[in-house]
Amino acid sequence: MMQIDILTLFPEMFSGVFGHSILQKAAEKSSVQYNVVNFRDFADNKHSTVDDYPYGGGAGMVLKPQPIFDAVASLREQAKSKNPRVILLCPQGERFEQRKAEELAKEEHLIFICGHYEGYDERIREHVVTDEISIGDYVLTGGELGAMVVVDSVVRLLPEVLGNEESHQKDSFSTGLLEHPHYTRPADFRGLKVPDVLLSGNHKLIEEWRNKEALRRTLLRRPDLLDKIELTKEQEKWLKEVKKDYE
The missing domain is CATH 3.40.1280.10 (SPOUT methyltransferase, trefoil knot domain)
Incomplete structure (x- = not known):
């Protein structure tokens, strides 16, 4: 304790x-x-x-x-x-x-x-x-x-304090990046829809989307953070894809 x-x-x-x-x-x-x-x-x-x-x-x-x-x-x-x-x-x-x-x-x-x-x-x-x-x-x-x-x-980082131990592991800054966007029910709220990938049930594609969106959010809001962390080769590839959206 x-x-x-x-x-x-x-x-x-x-x-x-x-x-x-x-x-x-x-x-x-x-x-x-x-x-x-x-x-x-x-x-x-x-x-x-x-x-x-x-x-x-x-x-x-x-x-x-x-x-x-x-x-x-x-x-x-x-x-x-x-x-x-x-x-x-x-x-x-x-x-x-x-x-x-x-x-x-x-x-x-x-x-x-x-x-x-x-x-x-x-x-x-x-x-x-x-x-x-x-x-x-x-x-x-x-x-x-x-x-x-x-x-x-x-x-909140102490063992067993949060209901789900993964809750803080993927928080903004814990990974070096800002956290990806979150959505919950309903899937369609007044014409504003949840991204299809999150409803797909394909966990690999969902994880890839979350990683890309974390990179996108960090690039747009806190690009200085990208200079402080070492990206994996896969993250570097995703970051390039994200940057193309703004060229």
């Missing part, structure tokens, strides 16, 4: 997220255990302050090292795993991608640090954190929403 600890000043933000849908089902199946901690509880001063003015001046407040150092130390002592991945959510971090989710899904213990100020004391980065993650090139009020995004993408 994976252990996920969240260090935040706003624990109530996570109750709705962890209490519904796949994240809730994962906990019910004992695939994951969530623990949301208010790191203000670890402040060592009578006012329970966790931030202070930056040395050298400047706007905003900076998260103090002491509450985070002590909170992480406490979580380490409680955990069976002594080497958790400690993840800092911040705009300066590595841009989050599916491959990172797949990497983190192999871990036993993840600790997320959600700041809510101008920045973090640099000693937190240097001596506590193992990973810094950004969910995009923009700035949020705090790290909570970023942590929710990362946790959701990781937990």
Whole structure:
């Protein structure tokens, strides 16, 4: 079972997220255990302050090292795993991608640090954190929403969480390509028809269609992804066929 600890000043933000849908089902199946901690509880001063003015001046407040150092130390002592991945959510971090989710899904213990100020004391980065993650090139009020995004993408990859193990294996980005189009009943909706090949029952032709359409969608929407993966000879052939449609 994976252990996920969240260090935040706003624990109530996570109750709705962890209490519904796949994240809730994962906990019910004992695939994951969530623990949301208010790191203000670890402040060592009578006012329970966790931030202070930056040395050298400047706007905003900076998260103090002491509450985070002590909170992480406490979580380490409680955990069976002594080497958790400690993840800092911040705009300066590595841009989050599916491959990172797949990497983190192999871990036993993840600790997320959600700041809510101008920045973090640099000693937190240097001596506590193992990973810094950004969910995009923009700035949020705090790290909570970023942590929710990362946790959701990781937990759905855990064994037996999804009803069908193939569900995530062919997701967009898992294969390096965007996912092919999907259709369901009715086969004819107000004159809009499902491609004949999907109704044929010929699984080989269906799989070929899906592969071609995944290549087509990636070419049109995210051509940069094609430079990052090594296509098979068959995929290269299909991609050439797709490109001819736009010449």
